[in-house]
Amino acid sequence: MKSTIPEAGAPIALPACGNGSDRPEVSLHGEILARLRDYMVEGNIPDGARVPERQLCEMLGISRTPLREALKVLAAEGLIDLLPNRGARVRKLGKGDIEELFDVMAGLESLAGRLACEIITDDEIGAIERLHYEMYGYYLHRDMHGYFQVNQRIHESIVAAARNETLTTTYANFAGRIRRVRYSANFARKRQRWADAMREHEAILDALRRRAGGELSDILFQHLRNKRTAAIEHLAEGDEAAPADTPRAG
Amino acid sequence: MKSTIPEAGAPIALPACGNGSDRPEVSLHGEILARLRDYMVEGNIPDGARVPERQLCEMLGISRTPLREALKVLAAEGLIDLLPNRGARVRKLGKGDIEELFDVMAGLESLAGRLACEIITDDEIGAIERLHYEMYGYYLHRDMHGYFQVNQRIHESIVAAARNETLTTTYANFAGRIRRVRYSANFARKRQRWADAMREHEAILDALRRRAGGELSDILFQHLRNKRTAAIEHLAEGDEAAPADTPRAG
DNA sequence: AAGGCAAAAAATGAATGCAAAATTTGCAGC
DNA sequence: GCTGCAAATTTTGCATTCATTTTTTGCCTT
Numbered sequence: 064m065k066s067t068i069p070e071a072g073a074p075i076a077l078p079a080c081g082n083g084s085d086r087p088e089v090s091l092h093g094e095i096l097a098r099l100r101d102y103m104v105e106g107n108i109p110d111g112a113r114v115p116e117r118q119l120c121e122m123l124g125i126s127r128t129p130l131r132e133a134l135k136v137l138a139a140e141g142l143i144d145l146l147p148n149r150g151a152r153v154r155k156l157g158k159g160d161i162e163e164l165f166d167v168m169a170g171l172e173s174l175a176g177r178l179a180c181e182i183i184t185d186d187e188i189g190a191i192e193r194l195h196y197e198m199y200g201y202y203l204h205r206d207m208h209g210y211f212q213v214n215q216r217i218h219e220s221i222v223a224a225a226r227n228e229t230l231t232t233t234y235a236n237f238a239g240r241i242r243r244v245r246y247s248a249n250f251a252r253k254r255q256r257w258a259d260a261m262r263e264h265e266a267i268l269d270a271l272r273r274r275a276g277g278e279l280s281d282i283l284f285q286h287l288r289n290k291r292t293a294a295i296e297h298l299a300e301g302d303e304a305a306p307a308d309t310p311r312a313g
Numbered sequence: 314m315k316s317t318i319p320e321a322g323a324p325i326a327l328p329a330c331g332n333g334s335d336r337p338e339v340s341l342h343g344e345i346l347a348r349l350r351d352y353m354v355e356g357n358i359p360d361g362a363r364v365p366e367r368q369l370c371e372m373l374g375i376s377r378t379p380l381r382e383a384l385k386v387l388a389a390e391g392l393i394d395l396l397p398n399r400g401a402r403v404r405k406l407g408k409g410d411i412e413e414l415f416d417v418m419a420g421l422e423s424l425a426g427r428l429a430c431e432i433i434t435d436d437e438i439g440a441i442e443r444l445h446y447e448m449y450g451y452y453l454h455r456d457m458h459g460y461f462q463v464n465q466r467i468h469e470s471i472v473a474a475a476r477n478e479t480l481t482t483t484y485a486n487f488a489g490r491i492r493r494v495r496y497s498a499n500f501a502r503k504r505q506r507w508a509d510a511m512r513e514h515e516a517i518l519d520a521l522r523r524r525a526g527g528e529l530s531d532i533l534f535q536h537l538r539n540k541r542t543a544a545i546e547h548l549a550e551g552d553e554a555a556p557a558d559t560p561r562a563g
Numbered sequence: 564a565a566g567g568c569a570a571a572a573a574a575t576g577a578a579t580g581c582a583a584a585a586t587t588t589g590c591a592g593c
Numbered sequence: 594g595c596t597g598c599a600a601a602t603t604t605t606g607c608a609t610t611c612a613t614t615t616t617t618t619g620c621c622t623t
Binding site: 565566568570572575578579583585590 | 611616619
Binding site: 133135136160166173178230233 | 386395414428
């Protein structure tokens, strides 16, 4: 397993790939649900704040009935908490919740890697290789935003390669839940961690090429574990997770 | 790793442990949801059949609004399909769906085993050991029902030992989805498979005792994979999965 | 002036009503 | 006798309405 990763710096030009945002929802209810979910995931409502039914109703131009149906679903998905007679609140992710979510994500990606090794095609591996080198370019450029974007697509590609719709859906659900914590902001301040992550990605690609399922499973788990540690450290020194129930917007 | 498993037969007396069915739901809506979920999981409605809103309403003594909210949640959980303007149908699990579900379950248990090895206490291992020997007793007795019951409790104990609420919830969700397929009926007709399963369980216990996370992860995945194969074979020779949209009750 | 209590206001949870879509039924034509 | 089409019935989806609970506001008491 070769590893030729410098500590970053050289100029390499790589075009950014535009990603198409698919939304295969057709029913009206599904549309409302997707919009609300995006609204939550994008963090338009502060952690732990009340979700005002009426306000959202007029914002979406619908009555309370379909909105409440959507809220029930979002609660089942874990994005909000539904307190009886006391309304919906955006679920406030504490340190423990984030650890749990990262671990489950680690398990799902670990599984995806194992399954992918059984059926992945050379073409699919080729596509992931291209993404890998694109990401490497962003790494050398120190372009964190581009890096994370491609990084995410690599992980999504591995999940997709497992060809398990149930897994893909579940993975997307947890990814949405965790997206609220902006770990991507500057969690890779530690230069060392960034370089480590690149090396781990090389190991991932290597195991994938060899279709070494069990090995890839271990590597992916450890990779996500390291991400988890970095994220926890980040929010420990940055904005404290869940400073209290202080709705900064009212 | 010792393995002293005969092909079954000797008489051993073991008392059956009663399990308490917890239902910590407090809100009315949660109650309705849980009841409906049980109703679905228990298979009171045939695969692919329409779910009559009105009928369920009077059955539960509620109006359509809360029922429809519950249906939306059940759809999000994957128990039913919600076709626009055409009502709810019990999700019909084809062979592919079952394979997918088993694989995801395998991934989750695999993860649970890995996590459990990091933090499990000797007492918890002891409890699992006791369950293991209890199950061994059922195996020797050829008591399939008791065997499966304890088997399930062992797997649940491993998941619980991971101390990850998110994982536990997700696991329970998938377990519920798959419970509709009654693979427990007689899928272990193959004596050989049953003996293999017992041996795998010994390996699980062994890895757990040694806190060998990665190893346990592999064993659990393979164990579930074998279960999957057995289940698929079972429904291939038994009642064909999804014989068609023939509601045998109307 | 601070704390507590009661009334008003708002919000939630559930039932009912209504328009649109789908399914069923009945009938005409071949 | 069977097929195809249109009216009637049922069902779905959403809006509105009502009862109950919570939250806020204002006033009274200490």
